[in-house]
Amino acid sequence: MDIIRQRKNFISKLVFQIATIAGIFALIILLFSIFNEAFGYVIFENEKSPAEIYDSGIGLENASKEDLVKILENNISKGLMRRFNFDQSFETRDRENVLELVIIEVVNPTIVKAWALSTSIFQKKMIIETLKNDYPEGNLEFRSWLSLDFLFSAQSSIPEKTGIITALTGSLMLLLIAIILAFPLGVGTALYLEEYARPNKLNKLIQLNIYNLAGIPSIIYGMLGLAVFVRFLEPITSGNLFNNAANSTANGRTILSAGLTLGLLILPIIIINAQEAIRAVPKSLKFSSYGLGATKWQTIWSHILPYSMDRILTGSILAVSRALGETAPLIVVGASTFVAQKPDSIFSKFTALPIQIYQWTARPQPEFRKVAAAAIIVLLILLLTLNAGAVMLRNHHKNKKKG
Amino acid sequence: MENNNILNLKDLNVYYGAFRAVKDINLNIQKNKITAFIGPSGCGKSTVLRSINRMNDLVEGTKTVGEIIFQDRNIYNRNVDAVSLRKQIGMVFQKPNPFPKSISDNITWGAKINGYKGDMGQLVEESLKSAALWDEVKDKLDENALRLSGGQQQRLCIARTIAVKPEIILMDEPASALDPIATLKIEDLMKTLSKDFTIIIVTHNMQQASRISDYTAFLMTDENRSGHLVEYNRTSKIFINPKNKQTEDYISGRFG
Amino acid sequence: MEIRVNFNEKLSKLNDEIIKMGVLVEEALDKAMDSLINLDEDLANQVIAEDEFVNNLEINIEDHCILLIAREQPVASDLRYLVTALKISTQLERMGDHAVHIAKGTIRLKSNNGTDSIPLFGMQEMAGRVKSMLQRVLTAYVQCDAEEAKNIALLDAEVDRIHDEVIREVFSKFMSTSNDQQKATTLLFIDRFLERFGDHITNICEWIVYSVTGEHVELD
Numbered sequence: 001m002d003i004i005r006q007r008k009n010f011i012s013k014l015v016f017q018i019a020t021i022a023g024i025f026a027l028i029i030l031l032f033s034i035f036n037e038a039f040g041y042v043i044f045e046n047e048k049s050p051a052e053i054y055d056s057g058i059g060l061e062n063a064s065k066e067d068l069v070k071i072l073e074n075n076i077s078k079g080l081m082r083r084f085n086f087d088q089s090f091e092t093r094d095r096e097n098v099l100e101l102v103i104i105e106v107v108n109p110t111i112v113k114a115w116a117l118s119t120s121i122f123q124k125k126m127i128i129e130t131l132k133n134d135y136p137e138g139n140l141e142f143r144s145w146l147s148l149d150f151l152f153s154a155q156s157s158i159p160e161k162t163g164i165i166t167a168l169t170g171s172l173m174l175l176l177i178a179i180i181l182a183f184p185l186g187v188g189t190a191l192y193l194e195e196y197a198r199p200n201k202l203n204k205l206i207q208l209n210i211y212n213l214a215g216i217p218s219i220i221y222g223m224l225g226l227a228v229f230v231r232f233l234e235p236i237t238s239g240n241l242f243n244n245a246a247n248s249t250a251n252g253r254t255i256l257s258a259g260l261t262l263g264l265l266i267l268p269i270i271i272i273n274a275q276e277a278i279r280a281v282p283k284s285l286k287f288s289s290y291g292l293g294a295t296k297w298q299t300i301w302s303h304i305l306p307y308s309m310d311r312i313l314t315g316s317i318l319a320v321s322r323a324l325g326e327t328a329p330l331i332v333v334g335a336s337t338f339v340a341q342k343p344d345s346i347f348s349k350f351t352a353l354p355i356q357i358y359q360w361t362a363r364p365q366p367e368f369r370k371v372a373a374a375a376i377i378v379l380l381i382l383l384l385t386l387n388a389g390a391v392m393l394r395n396h397h398k399n400k401k402k403g
Numbered sequence: 404m405e406n407n408n409i410l411n412l413k414d415l416n417v418y419y420g421a422f423r424a425v426k427d428i429n430l431n432i433q434k435n436k437i438t439a440f441i442g443p444s445g446c447g448k449s450t451v452l453r454s455i456n457r458m459n460d461l462v463e464g465t466k467t468v469g470e471i472i473f474q475d476r477n478i479y480n481r482n483v484d485a486v487s488l489r490k491q492i493g494m495v496f497q498k499p500n501p502f503p504k505s506i507s508d509n510i511t512w513g514a515k516i517n518g519y520k521g522d523m524g525q526l527v528e529e530s531l532k533s534a535a536l537w538d539e540v541k542d543k544l545d546e547n548a549l550r551l552s553g554g555q556q557q558r559l560c561i562a563r564t565i566a567v568k569p570e571i572i573l574m575d576e577p578a579s580a581l582d583p584i585a586t587l588k589i590e591d592l593m594k595t596l597s598k599d600f601t602i603i604i605v606t607h608n609m610q611q612a613s614r615i616s617d618y619t620a621f622l623m624t625d626e627n628r629s630g631h632l633v634e635y636n637r638t639s640k641i642f643i644n645p646k647n648k649q650t651e652d653y654i655s656g657r658f659g
Numbered sequence: 660m661e662i663r664v665n666f667n668e669k670l671s672k673l674n675d676e677i678i679k680m681g682v683l684v685e686e687a688l689d690k691a692m693d694s695l696i697n698l699d700e701d702l703a704n705q706v707i708a709e710d711e712f713v714n715n716l717e718i719n720i721e722d723h724c725i726l727l728i729a730r731e732q733p734v735a736s737d738l739r740y741l742v743t744a745l746k747i748s749t750q751l752e753r754m755g756d757h758a759v760h761i762a763k764g765t766i767r768l769k770s771n772n773g774t775d776s777i778p779l780f781g782m783q784e785m786a787g788r789v790k791s792m793l794q795r796v797l798t799a800y801v802q803c804d805a806e807e808a809k810n811i812a813l814l815d816a817e818v819d820r821i822h823d824e825v826i827r828e829v830f831s832k833f834m835s836t837s838n839d840q841q842k843a844t845t846l847l848f849i850d851r852f853l854e855r856f857g858d859h860i861t862n863i864c865e866w867i868v869y870s871v872t873g874e875h876v877e878l879d
Contacts, residue, residue, distance in 0.1 A: 199463065284500035288560065290461060292513035292567055293490030302512065303502060587662045594665045613730040614666075642729045 034380075037373030038145045040120040041127050042160075043138040044109040048075070053106055060102070065095040068102050075106040111160050112138060114367055146374035155338060155356075159367035164375050166339045167356035170255065171324060171382075173343060174352055177259025178266060178323050183316055185263075186270030190312075193271075194278040195300060214268035222332030225261025230333055233257075239347030253334030256346040261333050262326060266319040273315025277308035310397030317390040321383050327354040353379045409434040409571065409601050410455065415469040417450050417459060424450045426629040428469075430620060432571075437593060437602045439616035439638065441609055443653065446622040447630020448605045452573050455603065456492035457485040473571075490517050493569035497576040499556035501548035501563070506531075506540050509548045509559055513567045526566055533599075534562035535592050554585025558592060565596070572596070574604040578611065590615045609654050613642045621650045666731045673723050673744055674801050680716045680751050681797040685790055687713065687758035688856070692786045694765045695849065696779065703762035703769075713755035720748040736870070740803075743870035747800060750859040750866075754793075757852040757859075764849045771841055779846075780828045781821040782853060788818050789856040796863050800870075808867035811860065812878035818857035825850045 050060035053071050063071075069090055073081060084090070084101060103109070112135055115127055120142065131140050143160075153163025189210075197203040234252035235241040237260070281304050289299040335355045343350050351359075353375060360372035410432035417425040425447040432438050440448035450459065457478060459465040470477040478488055501509050507527045511519075514526055527544065531537040536558045540551070548559055557577060564572055574593070578586040593602055593615050606612050612619055619642070620635040634641060634650045645651045652658035687706050694702035724745045727733065733741055768777060792811050799807040826847060833843035861878050868876050 282500070284496055284498055285502070287458065287461070287494075288496060288500045288502070288563075290486075291456070291458065291489060291494035291496070292516070292563065293486055293488075293493075294513070294516050295486050298516050302516075307503065584662065591662055591664050610732050614732070638730065639726055643725060 034373050034376050036117045037370050038377055039117045040115045040143065040370070041124075042111045042115070042141055042143045043113040043131055043135050044141060045112045045135060045138045047108040047110070048106055049137065050107060053102075060107075061099070063099070065093075065098055068095065068098040071102055071106060072098070080105070109139070110158070111367055114143075114370060144374075145370045146377050150371075150374055151378070154341060155351075159365060159371050162371055164353065164356060164378060166342055167351050167353045167375070168378070169342050170335075170339070170350040171352040173255050173346065174259045174262055174330075174350070175320055175323060177256060177346065178262035179316070179320060181260055181263030182267045182270050182319070186267050186316070187274050187312060189267075189271045190274030190278055191300060191304075194275055195296065195304070210268050210271050214272055217328075218265055218326050219328040219332060221261055221265040222329030224264065225257060225329060225333040229257035229260050237347075239345070253336075253349065254347045255343055255350040258330055258333045258335065258350060258352075259346070261329050262323045265326065265329060266316075266323050269319040269322065270312075270316050273319065274308070274312045277311030277315065278304060280311060281307045310394050314390045314394045317386050317393070321386040324383060324386070325354055325379070327352075327358060330355055353382075407434045408432065409473070410603075411470075411472040412451070412455075413470040413472065415451065415454065415467070415471060417447070417454055418466040418468070419462070420464045423627065423629045425454070426625065426631045428622075428630075428632050430632065430635055432601060432603060433618060434601050435597055435599070436617040437597045437604060437615055438618045438620065439612035440603070440605045440620050440622060441607075441612045441653075442622035442630070442633075443624070443658075444607070445628065445630070446624050448620075448622050449575055450630065451622070452575055452603060452605045453494075455571070455573055456489045456494055458489075458494060460485050490567055491569050492571045492573060493564035493567055494573045494575065495557070495560050495564055495577050498580050499553055499560055501551070501556050501559050503547065503549055505545045506548050506551070506559060507544040509563050510566045513563055517567055530562040530566040531559075533565050533596065534558045535588070535595070536562055552585070554581050554588055557581060557585070557589060561589075561592065561596070565600075569600065571601045571603065574602060576605055576607060579607060586611070613638060613654075621645075621647070621653060623649055623653070663731075666727075666733075666737075669723075669727055669731070670737075670740070673720065673727070673741075676716060676720050676723065677744060677747060677751075678797055678801065680713060680720065680748060681793060683709075683713050683716065684751050684754045684758065685793055687755055688761075688786060688790060688793075691758045691761040691765070692783065694762055695768075696783070698765060698769045698777070700766055700769050703765040706762035707759050710755050710759045713752060717748045717752040721745060724748075736873075739870045739873060743800070743866045746866045747863050750863050754856055754859050757855055760852050761849050764845045764852075767845050768842065771845075777842070777846070778832065780825045782825060782846075782850060785818055785821050785825070785850075785853040785857075788814065788821075789853060789860060792818075792857065792860045796860050796867070800863070800867050803867070803871050805868045805871040808864040808871075809876075809878060812864040815857040815861045815879060818854060822850055822854040822857075 053075060054060045054063055054067065056063070056067075072084075088097075090098070113130065115123075120127065127140065131138055150163050151168070152165050153161065155164075155166050156162040193203065193207060197206075229237050230252040237254050237257040238252045239254070239256075285303055285307060286299055289303050294302070330352055336349045336351050338359075339349055339351045357372050357375045357379065360368045360375065408431040410430075412428050412430040412432075415425060415428040415430075416423060428451055440452060442448050453459045453462075454467055455471060455478075459467060467479055469479075471479060473488075473492070476483065502512065504512070507523075510527045510530050511523045514523070519526065528537060528541075531540060536555060539555060540546075540559075548556065551559060557580075561572075561577075577593075578589045581589065590611065593604070596602060597617075604612075604616065616638045618635065619638045621633045621641065622630050623633050624630055634645060634647045636646070640646075641650060642654060645654065649658070687709060690702055690706045690709075693699065694706060724741050727741055728738070731737075792814055796808065796811050798804075799811065829843050829846050829850070833839040833846075858879075865876055865878050868874065868878070
């Protein structure tokens with residue numbers, strides 16, 4: 001008997017271990033494929049070689065400012081020249097600045113071939129061969145697709161120049177709106193259901209529905225957002241009612257609509273989390289407050305909320321991180337795929353990180369997959385930061401509770 | 404029994420839903436004395452205690468029938484506010500449950516919500532002194548109360564209750580979670596406090612009841628599991644010469 | 660912080676009652692001896708009447724001890740102390756009774772003998788000795804002083820010695836003539852009661868030693 005029991009024990013342990021290892025393995029593959037894409041060798045080819053436009057022996061990098069201005073005048077249109085001068089006159093620009101203009105506008109290097117990180121490391125010979133044979137004019141360079149330029153550039157149709165600042169601000173504004181809507185509403189509802197509502201049929205029905213809402217596919221929320229915020233409440237969500245419509249033609253497909261939709265999406269999650277947090281407040285704590293002659297509200301405000309706030313916040317942060325990754329409802333509500341300018345108000349058109357990633361992966365140029373990988377890394381870092389914040393918050397409050 | 408009643412329980416019945424937890428209790432509680440409720444588990448002694456400051460209101464499905472006369476009115480009258488009643492009839496619980504705040508905040512909070520306008524520092528000192536805790540904590544009033552030992556926490560809870568200046572203090576097995584020495588300290592404290600307050604204590608510990616109380620009420624369950632009062636008398640009578648056979652069996656450990 | 664303050668207060672109250680009882684017994688002995696010396700019948704009757712106080716006090720002390728045992732669950736030295744108090748109160752009550760017996764002897768002597776003074780031999784000295792032993796033993800009890808108790812018990816030997824001497828003297832003086840035999844018997848009884856005082860005190864000493872050390876000893 002004992003041997004059979006021990007064997008059973010051993011087998012079940014083995015199964016669980018295999019399951020865990022499989023999970024970790026999947027995660028590693030995921031991370032590998034992302035990082036594999038985000039870094040690697042690229043070959044640049046110049047539209048005009050530096051030697052061609054500047055033939056003194058010292059090389060373009062060391063040319064004087066006057067020479068560089070001359071090169072610009074010779075190679076670009078008068079109109080473009082005027083625009084640059086208008087932005088900042090050439091007298092006040094320094095040499096580095098003019099050199100940059102020359103490189104971007106005249107030399108204009110473009111990526112003609114890019115490799116993944118693994119190829120770059122293990123098949124460098126092949127890469128050099130390719131460079132020699134197919135791109136004799138090209139320059140080989142190791143490139144990190146994730147860079148500060150990438151973070152702070154607006155969208156562009158050229159892969160090496162595009163950036164995620166529009167999507168990033170879009171995402172952050174969406175989250176802010178969603179939190180402003182869902183947090184007070186969610187905590188309030190949870191307080192009502194836990195502390196005030198009597199367990200009658202109606203309240204049980206409400207409770208059941210909240211549980212169900214938390215499980216509804218997010219695209220349904222998208223439909224709701226489309227019907228209610230985009231269509232029905234268009235005067236408000238487009239800003240027309242406040243004479244504040246952005247000069248874009250958003251027509252209700254604004255950050256506000258999408259943020260409210262995401263808010264509704266995370267509302268049930270926040271409610272359920274907050275309810276559990278409030279339920280976890282020891283009865284003895286409540287009773288001691290009532291025992292001192294405190295009213296319900298005094299008890300809630302001074303004891304129940306402070307005691308449960310860490311769990312409420314943790315749950316809310318996790319809900320928010322879910323909202324950060326949501327794509328479907330945003331598509332339905334009408335996220336724009338291409339927004340060249342940062343959104344400047346809640347009535348602007350918008351795009352968000354997951355939308356942007358989806359859109360880049362759908363492009364035909366292979367370089368955009370690398371851009372998408374870099375954006376995914378940004379998204380993951382944001383998510384991890386939020387979750388780490390949740391953990392830290394929980395530990396902080398746990399220590400406080402322990403005294 | 405001398406007539407110095409502060410609280411009269413008249414035909415008190417408490418129901419949880421359809422279940423009658425407490426049946427026809429009639430008791431007069433003496434002012435500035437310690438009254439102990441003893442009896443086997445489930446005999447309704449805690450229920451009776453909680454009905455005295457209407458703590459049972461917080462338990463869903465509780466119904467109280469009968470009267471508890473305090474200051475010439477039935478506390479279950481419609482026009483009596485349970486919240487302000489609880490300021491006059493304070494409560495100390497089984498498990499020490501200080502607020503997860505500083506020691507002084509624990510004391511001042513109750514006073515603050517009840518509109519105390521005086522000097523808070525003085526209130527903290529007075530209350531802690533009355534609870535025989537001042538000397539142990541006077542140098543760490545800003546420390547979190549949860550860092551104190553169990554016995555100190557319970558004395559802090561008593562200090563917190565005193566700070567609201569109630570007439571009656573209800574104690575629901577206040578020492579059952581404490582070690583013997585901490586228990587004795589709490590008992591001494593109760594003796595001292597009974598000079599200024601009326602104390603009603605529920606305890607599982609008969610020796611504790613015999614040590615500290617002036618009056619003892621013995622409750623028991625009947626065949627329907629409803630708790631009722633078997634005997635109520637001076638503690639010395641109950642523990643040396645009980646009138647009822649059930650009381651004798653219970654206190655001598657032959658039953659229960 | 661000091662704990663069980665309440666119990667300690669009640670214990671010291673009990674002490675007071677025992678001291679009070681001891682003082683009453685001492686007074687009774689004093690008065691009984693005075694009545695004997697002066698053949699004062701009124702004083703003797705007073706001693707007999709006042710014994711009720713001693714008896715009542717014994718009941719009080721017993722109740723007090725039972726109450727404390729029932730309510731405070733004393734253990735170890737506290738328990739021994741309370742049991743000792745019970746025993747001491749019994750011994751003191753007996754001593755009170757002996758004082759009454761002496762007073763009754765006085766009355767009998769008076770009715771037989773009229774106002775003629777009666778020789779008391781060493782009995783006055785015995786009474787003085789047991790009185791001082793009684794005073795010392797009560798102090799030893801309150802102070803839980805086992806050494807002092809043992810010392811006091813040693814003094815009983817002297818009382819016994821005088822007791823034997825008194826017997827011899829009474830025999831030699833009165834037994835020769837038959838009409839003095841009743842007087843002699845009474846005197847022998849009184850002598851015997853005084854000797855019993857010493858024995859009771861010795862018993863108390865033994866209980867004090869028990870209270871302090873937890874060991875039963877024989878101290879005679």
